[in-house]
Amino acid sequence: MKVILKENVEHLGHIGDIVKVAPGYARNYLLPKGFAIEATEKNAKALEHAKRHLEYKKNKVLEAAKLIAAKIEGITLSIAHQAGADDKLFGAVTNMELAEQLKAAGVEVDRKRIVLAEPIKHLGEFTAAVKLHPEVVATLKVVITKA
Secondary structure, three states: OEEEEOOOEOOOEOOOOEEEOOHHHHHHHHHHHOOEEEOOHHHHHHHHHHHHHHHHHHHHHHHHHHHHHHHHHOOEEEEEEOEOHHHEEEEEEOHHHHHHHHHHOOOOOOHHHEEOOOOEEEOEEEEEEEEEEOOEEEEEEEEEEEO
């Protein structure tokens, strides 16, 4: 019996694969658990349509992330903070503050997507990575000045 896999099944195949299995295995395990559907002409066409739709959606999200990344690359955030001796800040600049500054600059990004190795505690120029998509990472330039 031929079935189309809806889930990854170990030692059998991956999502979307059409595999030939014993009728009992399909009837008693794969179909009731929702791991597969019977490989008919109608189901095969529906699977192809769903794959095309997901690919289109994935490409659309990727393009949107690239546009936002281009905006972020063009922005240099300038933040004024109080600083003491040796240009050391009172407090620190964190990803939460960078997210607020980006929002004020017209680009709204979740603070969890802004990656700093550690909070900024000195005056100067720094960079932060903004992970917008698994394939798209933007570099944000940050300049910390004395208030």
